[in-house]
Amino acid sequence: MLLTGNMQAHKASKVTMGDIAHATGLSTMTISRVLRNDASVSEATRKRVLAATKRLNYHVDFIARQLRAKHTFQLGVIAPFRGLVGQYYFGQILQGIQDVLTGTEYHIALFDSLSEDFNDPQKCVHLCHERRVGGWIVVAPGSDDRFPKTFVNLKMPIIVVGSSFGRQVISYVDVDNYNGACAITQHLIGLGHTRIGFIRGRSDRHDAARRELAFRKTMAKRKLPVVEEWIVQGDYEMRKAFHLSLDLLAKTDRPTAIFAANDQMAYGVIDAARVLGLRVPEDLSVGGFDDIEGAAEFVPALTTVAQPIAELGRVAARYLLNALSNPDRLKILHQMLPTQLLARSSTGPPRQESEIIKSVPARFRLT
Numbered sequence: 001m002l003l004t005g006n007m008q009a010h011k012a013s014k015v016t017m018g019d020i021a022h023a024t025g026l027s028t029m030t031i032s033r034v035l036r037n038d039a040s041v042s043e044a045t046r047k048r049v050l051a052a053t054k055r056l057n058y059h060v061d062f063i064a065r066q067l068r069a070k071h072t073f074q075l076g077v078i079a080p081f082r083g084l085v086g087q088y089y090f091g092q093i094l095q096g097i098q099d100v101l102t103g104t105e106y107h108i109a110l111f112d113s114l115s116e117d118f119n120d121p122q123k124c125v126h127l128c129h130e131r132r133v134g135g136w137i138v139v140a141p142g143s144d145d146r147f148p149k150t151f152v153n154l155k156m157p158i159i160v161v162g163s164s165f166g167r168q169v170i171s172y173v174d175v176d177n178y179n180g181a182c183a184i185t186q187h188l189i190g191l192g193h194t195r196i197g198f199i200r201g202r203s204d205r206h207d208a209a210r211r212e213l214a215f216r217k218t219m220a221k222r223k224l225p226v227v228e229e230w231i232v233q234g235d236y237e238m239r240k241a242f243h244l245s246l247d248l249l250a251k252t253d254r255p256t257a258i259f260a261a262n263d264q265m266a267y268g269v270i271d272a273a274r275v276l277g278l279r280v281p282e283d284l285s286v287g288g289f290d291d292i293e294g295a296a297e298f299v300p301a302l303t304t305v306a307q308p309i310a311e312l313g314r315v316a317a318r319y320l321l322n323a324l325s326n327p328d329r330l331k332i333l334h335q336m337l338p339t340q341l342l343a344r345s346s347t348g349p350p351r352q353e354s355e356i357i358k359s360v361p362a363r364f365r366l367t
Helices: 002-013 017-024 028-035 043-055 062-069 088-101 121-131 147-153 177-190 206-221 238-249 263-275 309-325 353-359
Strands: 074-079 107-112 135-139 158-161 171-175 196-200 231-233 257-260 285-287 304-306 334-337 340-342
Touching: 017 028, 017 043, 028 043, 074 088, 088 107, 088 135, 088 309, 121 147, 135 147, 135 309, 147 158, 158 309, 171 177, 171 206, 171 309, 177 196, 177 206, 177 257, 177 285, 177 304, 177 340, 196 206, 196 238, 196 263, 231 238, 238 257, 238 263, 257 263, 263 285, 309 334
Parallel strands: 074 107, 074 135, 135 158, 158 171, 171 334, 196 231, 196 257, 257 285
Antiparallel strands: 304 340
């Protein structure tokens, strides 16, 4: 019995692409294209081939493939580890990338943009040769980062996630941060708020700049004042937003609504309001951005702007696989994904002007 099992396992390990072709009635060329995740293959054909590989217990000989191709089937994901890794946003992007890579021979390797000194062109060249990375996905680069352009000059397939490079010859996929922030600011104004504060994201991030610009432009369009004392730098951190909001909301002259540039900071604002004895949304309306996991179940349910974070990763991974399969037909991709306002119970109409000062207990008030 043991001998028979071993013979069967050995036989299964010898299944070839020719066997898959015979089982599916397709050519070996088509089988090869499916296994390389060629974007030109239809979804129906891809599912048909993958079902056959599973049924016949076919396994790609990765080592042999790598030796023939003279590179590892590795895609590099570059991100600033400090402040991003461990966050819901980054986890969802990685999940989206992995959704596309599952069933292919490719895998990802993570690189910290803050420690590898990617802005040194010579080090970028060395890294490409040493790590044998096939292509790069750059997540949320800083406004001063120059290395995406370096990889383009090296003729490396690259796509940026979470930032746009305008008319530059760098592919990117981003969400419509501007219109999303306009929508939530307009939502607060539509509820009757004229005294609105804003918690900024990181100063080196493109998405943070676009959200703040949208807030300011929407307020100006409605001829409402932007009070600079009510705009504070939260850096996308819940704890920092909490401490800043304690000071902001304890003032006699305070906003009746706050738009935080991400959901984590919105949670920090709500926690500060609770400490000060303010009710959300009766005494203070709070909105965020991202629609992270649990936002709808939070008490109160968080009004926010949903963005398709995992889809950002999927678009980036598909682009790289297509670039590697069809290098001669590579085109620059500039894609903007839509956002959606989700109005929930953390926002509501403002209280009467005469009640605003009374809403903060006297022992917490700052003059």
